[in-house]
Every structure is written in structure tokens, then in C-alpha cells.
Amino acid sequence: MPMPGPAIRGPRSLLRQIREAMESGGPVQARLDMAVRTIARSMVAEVCSLYLRRGSGDLELFATEGLSREAVHVTRLGPGIGLVGEIVKLGRPLNLSDAPNHPAFSYRPETGEDPYHAFLGVPLLRGGRAIGVLVVQNRTERIYADDEVEDLQIIAMVLAEMVAGGERLAEGALKDVEIAPHKPERLKGVRFAEGLAYGVAVLHEAPVPREQLLSDDATAEEARLKDAIAALQTQIDEMMDGQHGLVGASFEVIETYRMFAHSRGWNRSLEEAVRSGLTAEAAVERVRSEHRATVGQARDPYLRERLHDLEDLNDRLLRHLSGDGGRVHQELPDNAILIARNLGPADILEYDRGRLKGILLEEGSVASHAGIVARALEIPCVGRLSGLRDRVNQGDPVIVDAESGEAYLRPRLDVVEALKARMAVRDQRRAEFARLRDTPAFTRDGAKISLLMNAGLAVDLDILAETGAEGIGLFRTEFQFMVAEELPRFNAQTQLYTRVLEAANGMPVTFRTLDLGGDKILPYLEAEREDNPALGWRAIRMGLDRPALLRLQLRALIAATRGRELRVMFPLVASVEEFRAARAMVDVEIAWAERRGRPAPSQLRVGAMIEAPSLIWHLDALLPMTDFVSVGTNDLMQYMFAADRGNPRVADRYDPLSPPALRALKTIQDACAESGTPVSVCGEMAGRPIEAFALIALGYDQLSMPPGGIGPVKQMVLSCDREAARRGVDGLLKGTEGSVRSQVETLARKLSVVI
Ligand code: PEP
Ligand code: MG
Secondary structure (H helix, E strand, O other): OOOOOOOOOOOHHHHHHHHHHHHOOOOHHHHHHHHHHHHHHHHOOOEEEEEEEEOOOOEEEEEEEOOOHHHOOOOEEOOOOHHHHHHHHHOOOEEEOOHHHOOOOOOOHHHOOOOOOEEEEEEEEEOOEEEEEEEEEEOOOOOOOHHHHHHHHHHHHHHHHHHHHOHHHHOHHHOOEOOOOOOOEEEEOEEEEOEEEEEEEEEOOOOOOHHHOEOOOHHHHHHHHHHHHHHHHHHHHHHHOOOOOOOOOOHHHHHHHHHHHHOHHHHHHHHHHHHOOEOHHHHHHHHHHHHHHHHOOOOOHHHHHHHHHHHHHHHHHHHHHOOOOOOOOOOOOOOEEEEEOOOOOOHHHHOOOOOEEEEEEOOOOOOOHHHHHHHHHOOOEEEOOOOHHHHOOOOOEEEEEEOOOEEEEOOOHHHHHHHHHHHHHHHHHHHHHHHOOOOOOEOOOOOEOEEEEEEOOHHHHHHHHHHOOOOEEEEEOHHHHHOOOOOOOHHHHHHHHHHHHHHHOOOOEEEEOOOOEOOEOOOOOOOOOOOOHHHOOOHHHHHHHOHHHHHHHHHHHHHHHOOOEEEEEEOOOOOHHHHHHHHHHHHHHHHHHHHOOOOOOOEEEEEEEEOOHHHHHHHHHHHHHOOEEEEOHHHHHHHHOOOOOOOHHHHOOOOOOOHHHHHHHHHHHHHHHHHOOOEEEOOHHHHOHHHHHHHHHHOOOEEEEOHHHHHHHHHHHHOOOHHHHHHHHHOOOOOOOOOOHHHHHHHHHHOOOOO
């Protein structure tokens, strides 16, 4: 027969009692004992036990009311063992009428738990990570009611915060408890934006401060929550109606948002949490951490994707709660390292650039928004750090090593010292590069090498002058589209291109038309899922099949040029027909502008990017049609070696400093020289001194690169004898090795080239 529900419905007063117990003075053990006693009494449970996770992963009985006291600090369960281990593993409650009959039950005679059948255990969750388990037990076989489960979860949340957040508690008795990670750790990830930084962790989704967990007025709090939910629902409904100018909005995603926003389960959980005494913000956190724990473990990519939607929805709700529908700004310390799961287009730009020294992300990809913006702002950024958010606490000291692609959490002093030494060397080198800014890049034997900058956002333009670049060799126009919330219209595009040309101040700028598709997906454009997106409907293929977008872009480029030179090139051209068709579109747009009396470009240069290997064997047909070409080695290598450039498992398997890659590059350069077609390299390799050295040796004299590469590459050029380099590299082209990197390095050293 079911037992009656808890005597005091709703844990409001209980939460206060727990807080008082935990924050009272006295030994930690006494405070935990008091907390479990209070919970047991309030829940009408015969047993209430608290298990906490040790650094080893074991769950240890830390306090109990009802079980044998001798078992405290004696009973330990290894990871995944027993019902408590199961709860940690699942990250959600276990509600059993007859616990000893459960297959995961692990009998521990010292606890004296034989007489108890009913069992309810909930995880103590912090940021989706279980740091312990709270259990209540009763003799009679019964299933605990839903609101009891809900109450215990709320209690567990507050208890988790109290245990984890109390600095004084973390000493002494709880020292070895894995409440909050406190040991030094090193996580391996992927470098998104180069550089080094040391600073203080700032969580992008900052936890609700402990003192703001509990509300004083549940009715007012409920009203606040309801208003925020209503505002959120309206916002999502409007998105569905397309009132925010979403062109072909990704229907499925917004539909999912809507489903969640209106879902009764979600709403009810939030309301329950508020009614029981949490603030609205704490309620969102509670429900969020439960979702994270359950859905986050799902293997199914579809489900994991839905977790993203939920996370976004929670963020939106928190923003509505903050009052103005905008983001809650955090005060940044002077040397902030931002920690996030992932960052949206505008997120980084919202932080104070002067204080933001580095970024660590759990997810993302080099080509993601966060990576793009971090590189543009030259903020060191490492991504794909699995488990990051669980391992770092707000305020922890952290190192961003975006040279090796690693993060050091709570680093040891010697690691910090070593890093500081490396940072000093970097600063010194930067100062040297700055001194070289106005020195033209000539090799020792007098060959002029043009060093140009790759750009894509308005923020890039600020550093153009600082770098000493001779122009912009690749302006990736799709970046503007990727960081926008909706499709940039004609005026917005024209404005950006005008700003770029003005910032260049007469120096050449090569605009690349939209390179979308593949991994560059726009949230507001409907895209079909493709089995092989890198080989799919992307770049110029999209532009030719759906010409409206490309035409609009060309029109905006011509308008921005206003009688200046227009240099435009097309990405991923794979056949001469494609280039011919794309070039014809430029001519049509120029004729269109002329018919309307608008100024035509003073000079028109139309080029192709060489990224598809097919063109290498059709250069004789292509080059006469082009005014210039630019080799996109990032894509060219990915296609030549059939290795996805964004997939860390395969991206490093090949080396552009290898006979096949160098021979292909030489073939292109030779053909261009013969036909008199200007050629540049604009892939990342152009910005790495050793690889740029090989390119110069092959005959290339225009290199376009990320801004950070210009100083080091110029230093290399100034120290290089091109003729000697050519002879040396020529000798490696016939090599039988998979990589000739070490030989190129030896050659550079022999020739005293600074690499
Ligand atoms: C390339 O592929 O080398 C290139 C420069 O273009 P993106 O990196 O934008 O694909
Ligand atoms: Mg490319």
C-alpha cells in the first residue's frame, strides 16, 4: 500500500533548513549529518543517505540518517557499481519499490539496509555531471510519487551547490571529493585560432550564483517565469511565421524549438521547481542539467542534436528572464578565458575585446563561427575539448595553448612558468615583425614576393594596416553570411564591400564569391542533408544552379567598386564550363549596371580558384579564359589526398610537403608562368614559413595568408636565396617518401633561412 506523501509539501522551508545547516559553523560532518536528518524528516523517509564521488570515481557514503553509522566513510562503491553507481551512470533518478530485487543492487552488510525496500535515489548534478547521489528509503514497498521525486531532485540541486560551492567545505573532510574538479588537468583538442593565453576561466553560461538559488516570494517568481515563457513562445511563434525575415528558414529546427517551448513537460518541470522555492533562473538550470545528463549520454546523433536545441532554448529563456531579451553580460576580469560548449556568431563580439584573452570550446570546428571570429580577432582558441565544461570551474586558472591545441586547467606552477617564457618569446617575435612592417619582401637574390592577407569580416580590416600586407588576396565573402542572423541583403553586402575597399586604400582586394555548402551551412537557408557535403552541392555549383544569390552578390560588388578595380574569383571551379558560365554572369551584371548609368569597374579581373584537382589537367584550357588564378591548397589537398580537412582523424594523414603535392603545385605554377597568368596561393600553407619557403622555391611569388602569418613569412623571405631554394626543392620532387618535410627543413637550415 502506498505511503502518504511528504508531510510538508514542497521543499521551500526544507531548502532553507538545509542551507542553514550547511552554512552553519562547526565540523563538516556534523553539517552533512544535520542535512540528511532534516531531509529524512521532511520526506517522511526512514533512511536518507548522501553519497559523494571521490577523485578515484568511487562513491562513498558520507552521511546517513537511518543506515548504520559505522558504514559512513566505509561503504564505497566503484564506478557504475550498485544502485548509486547506476544513478551516476544514467544521470537520472531511480525509483524502485523493491530495491534488493533490482539487478544492479549491491548488498553491503555493514549498512544494515536489509529491511528497506522502497528506494528513491537522485543524482547531485552540477553542470550535467553527477558529483554524488542522494537517497531516501522506506521499509514498505512503494513507488515514490512524482512530486516526491521532483522535490528530492530540487533538494539535490541545492545540496550539490552547497557542497560544491562552499569553499570552507571543500577543505578538510571533503578534500578528496570530486565535487568540483581541483587537480591540474590537460585536455587535448584542436587549434582553432593560433596563440597562447593564460587567464581566469569565465563560463559563458555562468551558473546561477549560490545566493540567488532560492527565492523569497514563490508567487512573484512564478509570475516572472510565466512572463518569460510567454515571451519566449511568442518569439518562437514569430520565427515560425517568418516575421523575422528568415529566408527559407530551417523549418525543422524552429519546429523543434516550438515543440519544446510549448511542451507541457518542460513548462511543468520549471513551474514545479519555482513553486518549491527556487528562483526562475535556478529552475531553468535544474531542468537543464537534468536534460544534459540524460540526453547528453545518448549515442543517437539526432537526439544529441535535439539537446543543442534545448540548450539554445534554455539560453533564450534565461535571456528573457534577464528582462530585456538580451544576453546577461558578465563583468570580465582583465585576463578572461571564455569557456563554452560552442559560441554563436555574435557571442564573441559581445565580450569586451580588451579583456578576452583566450577561448576554450567543448565543440565546434575550425570552420565554425567561433573559429572564424577568433582568428579574425586574433584571440587564441582551442576547440573540441571533450568534457571541458565538466572539468573547469568559474574562476579556475587556465592556459590556452593554441600552438599545440591543448588546454591546461588549474596548471601547475612550472607549467605556467614555461608558458610565460613561451609568451615572452612570442611577444618579442611580434615586436620584430612589427619592425619589419614597412620593409618590402624581397628575397636575398632580389625576387619580389607579394604578401597578402586573407580576410572575411569587417573586424579583419582593423588589422590590415598593422600587418603590412600589400592587399587582400582572399576575401571570403561567405563569412558575412555565416555570422548574420538572416540573409544579408543587397545594401548590407554593398556596405561591407565598400568598407573593405576603403580600408584597403587603393591596395588590391580579391573578393571570392560565396563559398557556401559543405560545412558552411547557413541556419536561415534550407539545405538538404548530403552524404558527402565536401563533394556535394557547394560553392560555385550552388551559385550556378541558383543564380539569384550569386547575381545579387555580383551586383553588390560592382556597386561597391564605384569605378575602382574589381577583382573577383570563384571557389571550387571543377570544370572550364563552370568558369565560363560564372564569368558570363559577371559580364551580364556589368552590362546591367552600365545600362542604368552606374559606374563600371575601372578594371575587371576575373579569376578561378584552383581547388579541384581536375583543373590541373585542364590548365591549358582554363588559363586563357582567366585573368588570374589562386590555388586554394586547403581544398586542393583535401581532394587530392581524399582526406576531409575538418576531420582530425584524417586531416593530418597527408603532408603538403610531399612529392605528389609539391609536383601538383609546380605543374600549376609552371603552366601559369608559361601562359603569363598571375597566380597566388591562398590556402593556410602560404602562411606557414616552412611551407611558404617551398612555395617560393617552386616559383610562386604571391602568397595570401591569415594576418598572423605575414610577419613570420616576411622574415623567412628576407633571409631566403630563392635560386638556391629552387635547386634544393627541385631535388626533392622525385623523392619516394610520403613526406619530405624534414628534408625541406634541413635545406632551409642549410641556407640559413629563418623558418
Ligand atoms: C582553400 O581551400 O585553400 C581556401 C583558401 O578556401 P577555404 O579555406 O575558404 O575553403
Ligand atoms: Mg576552399
